[in-house]
Amino acid sequence: MNYYFAVLGYTLVFLCPSALGYIAAFRTKEQVLKLDGIISMIEHIRYEIGERMTPQNMIFERFENRALSRCGFLDILKKSRSDGENSSLKCALVSYGKLFPEDAKCEMLINDFSLTLGTLSRQEQQNRCTEYIERLRHIYTEKSGKISADTKLYRSLGLLLGTVSVLLLL
Amino acid sequence: MPVVFSTYTKNLFVSQNGKICKMEDGIICSGKDIDYTVNRLCDGSFYRYTDNIKNGYIVTNDGIRAGIYGEAIYQNRKLSVVNSFCGVNLRIPYRFKSCADVIINKFYSDGIHSTLIYSPPGVGKTTLIRELALKLSKKFCVCVVDEKCEILPCGFEYGGGMCDILRGYSKPDGMEIAVRTLSPQLIICDEIGMTDDIPAILSVQNSGVPLIATAHGDSIKAIMRKPNLKTLCDNGIFERFVRLSKGSSGMEMCEEIV
Numbered sequence: 001m002n003y004y005f006a007v008l009g010y011t012l013v014f015l016c017p018s019a020l021g022y023i024a025a026f027r028t029k030e031q032v033l034k035l036d037g038i039i040s041m042i043e044h045i046r047y048e049i050g051e052r053m054t055p056q057n058m059i060f061e062r063f064e065n066r067a068l069s070r071c072g073f074l075d076i077l078k079k080s081r082s083d084g085e086n087s088s089l090k091c092a093l094v095s096y097g098k099l100f101p102e103d104a105k106c107e108m109l110i111n112d113f114s115l116t117l118g119t120l121s122r123q124e125q126q127n128r129c130t131e132y133i134e135r136l137r138h139i140y141t142e143k144s145g146k147i148s149a150d151t152k153l154y155r156s157l158g159l160l161l162g163t164v165s166v167l168l169l170l
Numbered sequence: 171m172p173v174v175f176s177t178y179t180k181n182l183f184v185s186q187n188g189k190i191c192k193m194e195d196g197i198i199c200s201g202k203d204i205d206y207t208v209n210r211l212c213d214g215s216f217y218r219y220t221d222n223i224k225n226g227y228i229v230t231n232d233g234i235r236a237g238i239y240g241e242a243i244y245q246n247r248k249l250s251v252v253n254s255f256c257g258v259n260l261r262i263p264y265r266f267k268s269c270a271d272v273i274i275n276k277f278y279s280d281g282i283h284s285t286l287i288y289s290p291p292g293v294g295k296t297t298l299i300r301e302l303a304l305k306l307s308k309k310f311c312v313c314v315v316d317e318k319c320e321i322l323p324c325g326f327e328y329g330g331g332m333c334d335i336l337r338g339y340s341k342p343d344g345m346e347i348a349v350r351t352l353s354p355q356l357i358i359c360d361e362i363g364m365t366d367d368i369p370a371i372l373s374v375q376n377s378g379v380p381l382i383a384t385a386h387g388d389s390i391k392a393i394m395r396k397p398n399l400k401t402l403c404d405n406g407i408f409e410r411f412v413r414l415s416k417g418s419s420g421m422e423m424c425e426e427i428v
Contacts, residue, residue: 053217121216
């Protein structure tokens, strides 16, 4: 009986740091996925404006993205409406808070983009979307390379810490 | 820019507390107020209305026509964009149900005739053809080519009969589609006179469908001085010419002979 308890204990000791490592890796990856979601969102806006001339308040009705849905931003985005002074995207950003608290540059770019939504002609609006997609994609490429290494590091550290803890207990 | 409410006969100014006042005491709109109004009229989607704004107006879903002006920017001699809005003129449509009775009894008792209704702006041409469309559609298949979506707009309460409404179509496209596919017995459209309208109107007339149209002008001489309208008149397109004017008791109409 004691033997089984010991195995269970060692397993838990191993799993806890490993799980923490995986969680840290997932959170780090989630930032990139959110950024990818924002890029998809702007691509969607460009399509809706260019091809369908969809009114701003209905522009996100057909938009789906897992990362933005997981963090709760998509729900707010779909419900938000332009108040006459601010676009629906700006209103959603105000109600949600900071989408990228750890990255001021991304946050600023999205805020800048949200200020222009609905205020330009179709061609200008499409050009603006393309410009911001390129700028955000540049950040995404930079981040994804770095984050890929970070996530591997967190996972390995978690596993290593778990193994070391078990070995020390033995 | 002061806030002005224009009725059929006079202009009214409103004070901050909502009472009629002198112009000097009236509410003044700032540029920011006008930008806000235009943004609300566009439903926060300026890109949808760029072309309309270039043409000087937006029509809301309720059929309210907002004339909009500001600073025009030209590129290659073409109007590229209008921004820095300076003013908005909201025109609210309404029903004046009996206004068409006189014209129907007087001019159409023996059948429909192609008619040009003309007057200076703001006298009631659109109101009159709205009622004509609704009343005549109870006897005839009427096609309304509503380029500016203000004759019979979406969401506007009306009880029409056999009335096909082509909203947002240009007059040449709308008339061609109407004649080809909708078998109309009468076509109604507003504010003719552009160069593109003329071939379409000549074509419609040659297909045997009568046309009721409106134009700006205070006399038949003024109408004849406009080259496009003169072409139509010279080709015998219109059998009747009706002049509208503001009378002491409201809209007055009389027939003019060419």
